[in-house]
Amino acid sequence: MTNEPTAGVHDLFEAVRGGADDAVVRLLRAGASAEATDEYGETALYLASVSDEPGMVRLLLTAGADPERACGQDGGDLPLCGAACGGHTEVVRALLAAGAAPDRREAFGFTALVWAVVQGFTDTVEALLDGGADPDLPGPGGESPLLLAARRGSAATVRTLLAHGAGADGARRADGNGAHGDGPSARKAALAEARRWLTLDVERELRDGLLRAYGDGYETVVRRVEAEGSQTVVVELLRDGAPVAGVEQQTGHAAVATLLEAELGIVTPYEVLAARASRCGDPGRDDWREPVAVLWARGNDDTYRAAVASCKAADPLRQAFGAAVLGQLGRRSAGVRSERSYTARAVPVLRELSRRAAAPEVAGAVVEALGQQGDPAVLPEILRHRAHPDAGVRRRVALASTGLVAGGDGEAVAALAELSGDPDPAVRRGAVAALAGVDADTPEIRAALAARLRDPDADTAAEAAAGLAVRQDPRAVDALARILADAEPDGYARQLAADAVRYLPEGPDRRRLERTLPRRHGT
Numbered sequence: 001m002t003n004e005p006t007a008g009v010h011d012l013f014e015a016v017r018g019g020a021d022d023a024v025v026r027l028l029r030a031g032a033s034a035e036a037t038d039e040y041g042e043t044a045l046y047l048a049s050v051s052d053e054p055g056m057v058r059l060l061l062t063a064g065a066d067p068e069r070a071c072g073q074d075g076g077d078l079p080l081c082g083a084a085c086g087g088h089t090e091v092v093r094a095l096l097a098a099g100a101a102p103d104r105r106e107a108f109g110f111t112a113l114v115w116a117v118v119q120g121f122t123d124t125v126e127a128l129l130d131g132g133a134d135p136d137l138p139g140p141g142g143e144s145p146l147l148l149a150a151r152r153g154s155a156a157t158v159r160t161l162l163a164h165g166a167g168a169d170g171a172r173r174a175d176g177n178g179a180h181g182d183g184p185s186a187r188k189a190a191l192a193e194a195r196r197w198l199t200l201d202v203e204r205e206l207r208d209g210l211l212r213a214y215g216d217g218y219e220t221v222v223r224r225v226e227a228e229g230s231q232t233v234v235v236e237l238l239r240d241g242a243p244v245a246g247v248e249q250q251t252g253h254a255a256v257a258t259l260l261e262a263e264l265g266i267v268t269p270y271e272v273l274a275a276r277a278s279r280c281g282d283p284g285r286d287d288w289r290e291p292v293a294v295l296w297a298r299g300n301d302d303t304y305r306a307a308v309a310s311c312k313a314a315d316p317l318r319q320a321f322g323a324a325v326l327g328q329l330g331r332r333s334a335g336v337r338s339e340r341s342y343t344a345r346a347v348p349v350l351r352e353l354s355r356r357a358a359a360p361e362v363a364g365a366v367v368e369a370l371g372q373q374g375d376p377a378v379l380p381e382i383l384r385h386r387a388h389p390d391a392g393v394r395r396r397v398a399l400a401s402t403g404l405v406a407g408g409d410g411e412a413v414a415a416l417a418e419l420s421g422d423p424d425p426a427v428r429r430g431a432v433a434a435l436a437g438v439d440a441d442t443p444e445i446r447a448a449l450a451a452r453l454r455d456p457d458a459d460t461a462a463e464a465a466a467g468l469a470v471r472q473d474p475r476a477v478d479a480l481a482r483i484l485a486d487a488e489p490d491g492y493a494r495q496l497a498a499d500a501v502r503y504l505p506e507g508p509d510r511r512r513l514e515r516t517l518p519r520r521h522g523t
Contacts, residue, residue, distance in 0.1 A: 008027065008030070008031065008032045009032065009033075009036040009037075009038070010038075011023075011027055011032070012024065012027045012028075012032045012036060012044055013036075013038045013044060013047065015027060016044050016047050016048050016051070016053070016056060017047065017051070019051070019053055019056070021053075021055050021056055021059060024044075024056055024059055024060070025059060028059070028060075028063045033064075034060045034061075034063035034064045034065040035064065035065060035066065035069070037071060040072070040073060041071055041072050041073045041075070042071050042072055042077070043065065043069060043071045043079070044060055044065065045057065045060045045061070045065040045066075045067070045069070045079050046071050046072070046077055046078075046079045046082055048060060048091075049079040049080070049082045049083040049088065049091050049095065050079075050082040050083065050085075050086055050088075052083075052086060052088040052090075052091060053091070054088070054090035054091045054093075054094050057079075057083075057091050057094045057095065058094050061094065061095075061098045067079060067080070067095045067098040067099055067100040068099065068100060068101060068104070070106065072107075074107060076106050076107025076108075077106060077107065078100075078104060078106040078112070079091075079095055079100065080092065080095045080096070080100040080101075080102070080104070080112045081106045081110060081111070081112045081115055083095060083112070083124075084112035084113070084115040084116040084119075084121070084124050084128065085115040085116070085119060086119075086121075087116065087119060087121030087123070087124050088124070089121070089123045089124045089127050092112070092116075092124055092127045092128060092131070093127050093131070096127070096128070096131035096132075097131075102128055102131050102132045102133035102134075103132075103133055103134050103137055108140050109139065109140030110139065110140055111133070111137055111139070112128055112133065113125065113128045113129070113133040113134075113135070113137065113145055114137075114138075114139040114140075114145060114148065116128060117145045117148045117149050117152065117154075117157055117161075118139075118148050118152060120152050120154045120157060120228070120232070120248075120250055122154060122156040122157045122160055122228060125145075125149075125157050125160050125161070126160050129160065129161075129164040135161050135164045135165055135166035135167075136166055136167065136186065144166070144167065144186045144189070144190065145161055145166060146158065146161050146162075146166045146167050146186055146187065146189075146190040147186070147189050147190045147193050149161055149190070149256070150190040150191070150193045150194040150197075150253070150256045150260070151193050151194075151197065151249075152249060152250055153194075153197060153202070153230060153249055153250035153251050153252045153253045153256060154228065154230070154250045154252060154256070155229060155230065155252040155255035155256050155259060155286035155287075155290060156228050156229060156286070158190070158256050158259055158260070159259060162259065162263055166186070166187075167186035167187040167190070187260055187263060187264055188264065190256075190260055191257060191260040191261065191264065194253045194254075194256040194257040194260060195253075195257050197253040198253050198254060198257060198276075202233050202249055202251050203222055203233050203235065206233060206235040206247050206248070206249060207220055207222070207235050209247065210235060210237050210245055210246075210247055211237075213245070214237055214244065214245055217239070218237040218238060218239055218244060219237070219238040219239070219241075220235065220236070220237060220238075221235070221236045221237075221238055222234070222235050222236075223236075227250075228250070228252075229252065229255070229284070229285055229286035229289070230250045230251050230252035230255070230285055230286055230287065231250070231251045231285070232248055232249070232250050232251070233248060233249055233250075233251060234246065234247075234248040235247055235248070251287075252285070252286045252287055253287075254276040254277075254279065254280060254287040254290070254291075255285075255286035255287045255289070255290040255291075257276075258273065258276065258290040258291055258294055259290055261294075262294050262297070267298075268294065270295065270302070270303060270306040270307075271306075273291035273294060273295060274291065274306075274310060274318060274321050274322075276291055277291045277292070277317070277321045278315065278317040278318055278321060281317055281361075283320065283324060283361065283364065283365060288321070288324075291321075292321070292324045292325055292328055293328075295307070295325050295328070295329075296325070296328035296329065296331075299329060299342075303325065303329065304326070304329055304342055304345065304346075306322075306325075307321075307322045307323075307325035307326045307329065308322065308326070308349050309322070310322025310323075310325070311323055311326065311349055311350075311353050316359040316361055316362045317361060319353065319357075319359075319362045319365075320359075320361040320362045320364070320365035320366075321365075323350060323353055323362065323365040323366045323368075323369045324365050324368070324369060326342070326346040326349060326350055326369055327346070327350070327365075327368060327369025327370070327371075327372040327373070328369075328372065329342040329346055330342050330343040330346035330347065330350075330369070330372060330373045331343075331372040331373065331374075343373055343375075346369075346373070347370070347373055347375065347378060350366055350369050350370050350373075350378075350381070351370075351378070351381050353366050354366045354367070354370065354381040354382075354384065354385070355381070355384075357385070360388070360390035360392060360393050363385050363388055363390070363393045364390070364392055364393045364396045366381075367382050367385055367393065367396045367397050367400050368396050368399075368400055370382050370400060371396075371399065371400025371401070371402075371404070372400075374403070374404075375404075376404045376405070376406045378404070379401065379404045379405065379409075379412055382397055382400045382401055382404070383397065383401065383411075383412065383415045385397050386415050386418065386419055391422075391423075391424040391426070391427055394419060394422060394424065394427045395424065395426050395427045395430055397419065398416070398419050398427055398429075398430030398431040398433075398434055399430045399434070401415075401416060401431075401434045402430070402433060402434040402437055403434075403437060405434065405435075405438045405440075406439070406440075407439075407440055408438060408440030408441070408442040408444070408445065410444070413435070413438065413442065413444050413445055413448070414444070416431045416434050416435050416448070417431075417435065417444065417447075417448035419431035420432050420435060420448050420451070420452055421451070425456075425457040425460065428452065428455060428457065428460050429457060429459050429460040429463060432448075432449065432452050432455075432460050432463040432464050432467070433463045435448055435449055435467060436449060436463050436464065436466055436467025436470070437467075441471050445467075445471075446468065446471060446473055449464040449467045449468050449473075450464070450468065450473070450475050451464075452464040453465060453468075453475065453476075453478075453479040454479075458483065458487050458488075458491065458493035459491075459492050459493050459496075461479060461483060461493065462483050462487070462492070462493035462494075462496040462497050462500075463496065464479070465479035465480050465483060465497060465500060466496050466497065466499070466500035466503075469500040469501070469503040469504055470500070470503045472503065472504065472505055476500070476504065477504065477509045477513070480497045480500060480501060480504075480513055481512070481513055481516060483497040484497050484498060484501075484513060484516040484517075484518070485516055485517075485518060485519050486518075486519060487518070488518075489518040494518065501513045501514055
């Protein structure tokens, strides 16, 4: 039964909605109940949970709110499920720590884990599994979380579920709502689902599904968002410019299929894996990285020969994939002196490809692959691409050069100094980090680092200041003081600057920097 809230309860819910922690504390101390409900039958804890207010959730729990109490007009809403559905990982952790049952089902049979899986919130999935959630407990339709993650196309979520043993137990186990499927069958079913989606157009499937549910007469809007190693397709229906319904799905089904095949011991041919990566066309996505990882793990002569053949193919994407595989094979056997070491055999092929690489995907892949060999002798082939028109290639040049500049090599230092002034912030940051890490101290290196102490990118400025601090250059002092005071308190720049202080000589400057507090505090 839902009662009209009292004024005190009204104030409590207004404070929760407004994210006003201090007001919530005052109201609780004044006698407001942490178990109060609003006119919709929702508890303050549920509202704080779906609003992603972890601090407020902890306040309410401390004041006696029951993490297991269902609420809502039909009494079917659980705080843990509400938090999981929104991907509010810190709230999920707080509720689990307070005793929320990780596998309890709310209305329509959803568990918190299933909500997080179907929404693609991998961090939340991990938190739930760490908190004791059953990785095999099926959703309301009897489908396993692994199959739902495969349908979603989230390789990251599938990876997390597998790491927590999803589908690994062949025995059938029961819960209050029926039986779990056996492990191998669960993984095979998830693989079949991933392969099925490989044959479909995700955008068309989502659009057709919405139109079947809502009928014709709507405007369709499609957005594509890069996240979590894959592209997420978002389809919305609009009427008179206002959203009516929407659905989204990731597109990492090739990566999911590759992961599950490896788990099931299925040896997928090189050509199939190469075709999956080429279809994706983006070395930054899981659909590319997973095939490379599988072939790296396979690490045999057949894989080496197939990768060499790819490097000689006409298709730039095939060349890039071959370079990526060779880079990983060489990295695997770097420092191994044997006839089976791939490093010595891979480097000549990569050198030759570097000299004729023009397309950004090929140049970027071969630069990264050469850098993975850990051999300073390949540095000239890496640096030949430092003026490439594609910023992504220049970024890889900077990163691949890290650790390879030996003895303050003048030509290499000059190339990195040139990159440290690049218009692209990520290129500058990589080049400055590479210069800072050179195991040498020359006027040229110091000058290049000093030129970036006031870089508009805080991380780049911090890398430069740290590089000078290691060399005990007095110019680092003012830069470190500025970063320690002005950078985000929990950001990379401030952490790097705080660590760099220890390299300065003992004295007043060092003591002052060690006591410097940030001026800005996170909200």
